[in-house]
Amino acid sequence: MYAEELRRARRVVVKVGTSLVTHPNGRLHQGRLEMLVRQLSDLHAAGLEPVLVTSGAVGAGIGRLGAEGRPASLTEKQAFAAVGQGLLMHSYEKLFAEYGVTVAQILLTREDLEHPERRANARATMQLLLEWRVLPIVNENDTVTSEEIRVGDNDTLSARVAVLVDADLLIILSDVDGLFPADPRSRPDLEVLSVVEELSEELWSAAGGAGTPGGTGGMRTKLEAAAICQERGIPMVIASGHRQGVLTEILSGEVPGTLFRWPHGTARRRGG
Numbered sequence: 001m002y003a004e005e006l007r008r009a010r011r012v013v014v015k016v017g018t019s020l021v022t023h024p025n026g027r028l029h030q031g032r033l034e035m036l037v038r039q040l041s042d043l044h045a046a047g048l049e050p051v052l053v054t055s056g057a058v059g060a061g062i063g064r065l066g067a068e069g070r071p072a073s074l075t076e077k078q079a080f081a082a083v084g085q086g087l088l089m090h091s092y093e094k095l096f097a098e099y100g101v102t103v104a105q106i107l108l109t110r111e112d113l114e115h116p117e118r119r120a121n122a123r124a125t126m127q128l129l130l131e132w133r134v135l136p137i138v139n140e141n142d143t144v145t146s147e148e149i150r151v152g153d154n155d156t157l158s159a160r161v162a163v164l165v166d167a168d169l170l171i172i173l174s175d176v177d178g179l180f181p182a183d184p185r186s187r188p189d190l191e192v193l194s195v196v197e198e199l200s201e202e203l204w205s206a207a208g209g210a211g212t213p214g215g216t217g218g219m220r221t222k223l224e225a226a227a228i229c230q231e232r233g234i235p236m237v238i239a240s241g242h243r244q245g246v247l248t249e250i251l252s253g254e255v256p257g258t259l260f261r262w263p264h265g266t267a268r269r270r271g272g
């Protein structure tokens with residue numbers, strides 16, 4: 001029955017992490033970007049309304065400037081993001097243009113999503129772009145975000161965007177096959193959890209930190225994203241972006257990862 005809901009999904013938010021779109025040294029991974037853009041373009045051509053939430057600005061900035069390891073301060077991170085965001089958009093714009101898909105850049109902060117007027121503006125703009133068949137590409141507006149106004153990670157940002165645009169589904173693509181009972185770096189013997197219906201204490205303690213220098217939050221922020229989706233009854237999937245055709249697979253009802261579904265009395269509420 002759940003496969004049917006996945007097959008019917010039209011408005012789909014897809015989040016890609018730093019671990020996927022950049023090499024470990026921070027250079028953009030053109031092969032993966034191409035694979036992703038091809039799949040999103042196919043969904044777009046099939047009449048769906050994909051929205052992309054992409055990380056990678058900080059990572060790509062680190063790659064371009066040749067810095068090593070994690071940026072030390074918030075300001076350093078913001079400066080890397082200012083360099084990397086342009087690189088990211090340049091690649092997306094070029095790749096989507098090959099498939100005739102027009103894209104738009106949306107940079108948001110937590111403040112934008114919480115302030116009633118700014119939120120309404122962001123919602124109306126995204127709505128209109130989708131009506132125009134433009135594919136919105138979202139990231140946090142890293143260069144202006146202080147601790148007080150930033151979302152801080154793109155997993156929860158993507159869940160907030162899914163709520164903002166009344167999405168039917170959120171798909172988080174990462175460098176792992178889904179949520180495991182423990183961090184697969186330390187326990188490679190475990191199998192991925194295929195369905196999660198409740199965010200239990202056990203799951204929260206299983207969720208470890210980020211796997212890459214540019215990444216933020218690891219599985220913990222992905223569970224926080226699931227909690228936001230749960231409130232609105234939006235199903236969510238964590239899967240590997242390394243898998244060929246992963247988006248088509250999910251949208252045809254087969255989930256090669258972890259499906260978060262909310263069967264117990266979570267009525268779907270709309271209205272951003």
Ligand SMILES: Nc1ncnc2c1ncn2[C@@H]1O[C@H](COP(=O)(O)OP(=O)(O)O)[C@@H](O)[C@H]1O
Nearest residue numbers: 017018019174180182183208210211212215218
């Ligand atoms: N329970 C878990 N299941 C799966 N991955 C986990 C878990 N705990 C920690 N991780 C780590 O989370 C990483 C993915 O998060 P992150 O590095 O932030 O990636 P992304 O850039 O895609 O958001 C994985 O590479 C993995 O090492």
Ligand SMILES: N[C@@H](CCC(=O)OP(=O)(O)O)C(=O)O
Nearest residue numbers: 018055056057058153154216
């Ligand atoms: N806004 C940041 C993304 C931070 C983030 O959440 O990264 P990730 O954990 O890789 O999704 C950037 O573009 O680098």
